Amino acid sequence: MFDHFDYLYIDGRWVKSHGTSDISIENPATLETFARVPAGDTTDVDLAVRAARNAQQTWSETPLARRIELMQRMLELFKERRETIIEWEAKELGAPVSFGKQAHCDYQFDRIASYIELASRVELESAFAASTVYREPIGVVACLTPWNYPLGQIVQKMIPAVLMGNTVVVKPSQLTPLTAYLLFDAFDRAGFPAGVVNLVTGKGADLGRYISTHPDVDMVSFTGSTRVGIELSQLALGSVKRISLELGGKSPYIWLPSESYEAALPKLLGSIFLNSGQTCTSLSRLLVPRKDLERIERSLVEAVSRLRVGDPLDPATDIGPVASRAQYDKISDYIRLGLAEGARLIVGGLPDNPDNGYWIVPTIFSDVSNKMRIAQEEIFGPVLCVIPYDTIDEAIAMANDTIYGLNAAVYGPKDMALGVAKRIKSGNVYINDGPRDLTAPFGGYKQSGLGREGGLYGLLEFTELKAVYDHGN
Ligand code: NAD
Numbered sequence: 001m002f003d004h005f006d007y008l009y010i011d012g013r014w015v016k017s018h019g020t021s022d023i024s025i026e027n028p029a030t031l032e033t034f035a036r037v038p039a040g041d042t043t044d045v046d047l048a049v050r051a052a053r054n055a056q057q058t059w060s061e062t063p064l065a066r067r068i069e070l071m072q073r074m075l076e077l078f079k080e081r082r083e084t085i086i087e088w089e090a091k092e093l094g095a096p097v098s099f100g101k102q103a104h105c106d107y108q109f110d111r112i113a114s115y116i117e118l119a120s121r122v123e124l125e126s127a128f129a130a131s132t133v134y135r136e137p138i139g140v141v142a143c144l145t146p147w148n149y150p151l152g153q154i155v156q157k158m159i160p161a162v163l164m165g166n167t168v169v170v171k172p173s174q175l176t177p178l179t180a181y182l183l184f185d186a187f188d189r190a191g192f193p194a195g196v197v198n199l200v201t202g203k204g205a206d207l208g209r210y211i212s213t214h215p216d217v218d219m220v221s222f223t224g225s226t227r228v229g230i231e232l233s234q235l236a237l238g239s240v241k242r243i244s245l246e247l248g249g250k251s252p253y254i255w256l257p258s259e260s261y262e263a264a265l266p267k268l269l270g271s272i273f274l275n276s277g278q279t280c281t282s283l284s285r286l287l288v289p290r291k292d293l294e295r296i297e298r299s300l301v302e303a304v305s306r307l308r309v310g311d312p313l314d315p316a317t318d319i320g321p322v323a324s325r326a327q328y329d330k331i332s333d334y335i336r337l338g339l340a341e342g343a344r345l346i347v348g349g350l351p352d353n354p355d356n357g358y359w360i361v362p363t364i365f366s367d368v369s370n371k372m373r374i375a376q377e378e379i380f381g382p383v384l385c386v387i388p389y390d391t392i393d394e395a396i397a398m399a400n401d402t403i404y405g406l407n408a409a410v411y412g413p414k415d416m417a418l419g420v421a422k423r424i425k426s427g428n429v430y431i432n433d434g435p436r437d438l439t440a441p442f443g444g445y446k447q448s449g450l451g452r453e454g455g456l457y458g459l460l461e462f463t464e465l466k467a468v469y470d471h472g473n
Contacts, residue, residue, distance in 0.1 A: 002181060005037050008044055008201060009184045011051035012194025018043040023174050023201065028094040028321040028358045029312055035092070037177050040202035042210050045169070048198035049216045052140040052167035055195025060137040060165040062193075067163055068119055070190055075112045078186035082106075085151065085179050090312040092176045093150060094320035094358070097313060099274050104179075108151045111454075112159050114438040118456050119163040124463070132470055135463035137165035138242055139218030142211045144204070144232070146224040147173035147323055148278040148380075154180055156246075156442075156453040157221045161462040162196060166219070169198045171211060173224075175324055177201045204228070212236045219244070219462070223280075225378075226403075226447045233450075244451035244461055246280070246443060248378040249406030252399035253283035254420060256392065256412025261288075261296055264411035265303050267433055268384075271409075273307060273362045276322045277331075277382035280448075281407035281428065285368075285375055287395045290388035297366050297386070301347045304362045321358040322381055328358040331381030338365045338374040343385070370398040378404070396423050405445025427452070 007014035017038035025035040038044075059067075082105055089095040089104040124135045141161045145153035154170055161168050172180040184199045200207065204224075212220050212232040219242035222229050226247040233243050253268055255261055271283040288296050312320035322328055328351070335350050348363025360381055368375050368385040375385045389395040399408060400423075409430040410417040421429040427444045430436075441457035443449050451461050 002035075002178075004181050004185060005035055005178075008038060008040055008048070009188065009197070009199040010044070010048045011198070012188070012192075014188075017041065019202065023177070023203070025092050025176075025178060026324070027091045028323055031357060035178060037181075037201045039174075040200040040207060042207070044200050044202070045207055045210055045214065048169045048200050049140060049211075049214050051195035052169050052198055053216045055193055056137070056139055056167045059167055059193060059196050062165070064119065064124070064163075064165075067165065068116055070192055071112070071116050071159065071163055074186045074190035074192070075109065075116065077189050078112070078183060079109055081182045081186070085182060087313075088178045088182075089150065090320070092178050093147065093323050094312050095275060096317040096320045098315055098317060100312075103275065104149065104151055108155050111152070111155050111438055114455065115159045115163060115459065118439065118459060122456060122459050128467070130469060131467045134466045134468065135164075135460065136466055138462055138464050139166060140216055141166045141168045141219045141221055141462060142214070142217045143168055143170045144208055144211065144220065144222045144224065145170070145172050147175035148275065148280070150176035151179045151183065153223045153246075154183060156223070156458065158197065160453075160459045161221070164459055164462040166462050167196050167198075169200060169211065169217070171200050171202060171204075171207055174201065174203050208232055209235055212241075213238060215239060217241060222246070229449075244453075245449040246453060247406075247447060247449045248380075249280050249282070249404045249444065249448050250285060250376065250378050250402050251281055251283050251404070251407035251409075251426065252285045252287055252402075252424070253409045253411070254287045254395050254399055255289070255296070256410065256416055256420065257289045257292070258412060261292070261299060261411070263433070265299065267409060267411075267430065269303060269307065272384045273304075273319055273382045276319055276360065278323060278327070278380055282380075283407065283409055284379065284384060285370070285399075286384060286386045287389050287398060288386060290390055293366065293386070293388045297346050300364055300384075300386070304347050304364065307362055309359065309361055319362065319382065322360050323358070325354060325358060327381065328354050328360065331360050331379060331383060334374055334377070334379040334381070334383060335363055338368075338372070338383070341372045341374060343368045343372060343374060346386075348382070370401055376402060392420065396420060400425050403447040406443075406448035
């Protein structure tokens, strides 16, 4: 399918893995195994980290303008792969092409362009009362990423890390590693020096811990579940590595009392159902005025009936399958749990069987109590919990009654919505149909993470501060 799938990218070359097995990549819509990549082993990690270490000093001393120039070249080459990226995300993740071309492809091009633009303006030196403070690269950064936005999560770490003069070892999720190959191919063809970027595919449980404790890794930048993030951080702290964590969420969407809620629907549906609900920022808890519950339920059911679930390669499809058998089983268990907890199913429900693909239709529970497990735990699928409230104070209290704090949204008159937004404990809050801003910092409060990605803050995340007291001769 692609010449390089048999290889890892280490020290500026496509090389065979020392591992003895492969990882099969399954299409969740057809259950066909359509590609294989190596299950890299610890020797591969050692070689990749050594290459990154050897390249680090020279790369950190390479002028920022040159790093930017190479990154720009990489982006141009990567853009040539647009059609392939869209097709492979449909096949490895089940992302419909209609959604994938924007979210998994063009948006990632824009993200890279945004980092490049901001890098040319970043302040790496500032004068203090009796010192100069410099921002320097951290060193060798290990990037561990999840499967749900296969390219996006890599881009969010790797691009700013490399621009800021770090060298990287990337381990993508074993479920969706394919588009990472296209990205590394573009880095290779752009002429980056050997060792600056390294790709090791492999299983998280086998390689994640090894990378996180590797003596030559200076920083672990992890995106994934809160459980694994905590485990890896504890290991990484054993040698006081820098840690950045982008973790899970259970994000609230508060609808303030209104005559009509129609204008709030697109953000809700896009957030909780597109990508089959497998988005860390999914607005998975909808808090609505109790007095309007019935009419809101009617409009939700009607809106969901317009969503087309089907073949991801069909341009008319809105929602594809969930990404894997593990996802299918986990989401099905949560739907069973919701029924057992006494939530009221108003649309969707348990899937038939997984033998014809991992299909789960948009599912909505109403009359959910915020204390229920389906309202507290990250389902990470197309399952919405509608939670009625009586007062706005109660809505805010419930929005904040979660271990997470990644994302939130408020729909209503702007001033009032802003007042509510300020009281929500989360790293991002949208008001009405405010679009996402690539230059804003992204990340979580509480157990949703540590640190920020995106924009200027995302660049600075990959720098160390050095104060130089430069008085005297
Ligand atoms: P995950 O934690 O299972 O895996 C993430 C990465 O860690 C993968 O590369 C995986 O191979 C590796 N890994 C898995 N188990 C490991 C282990 N025991 N030891 C070491 N490494 C291990 O997460 P996932 O299922 O791939 O992704 C879904 C999660 O990611 C959700 O919780 C979602 O909210 C979160 N997420 C967060 C953000 C964000 O920006 N905050 C973005 C996307 C996804």
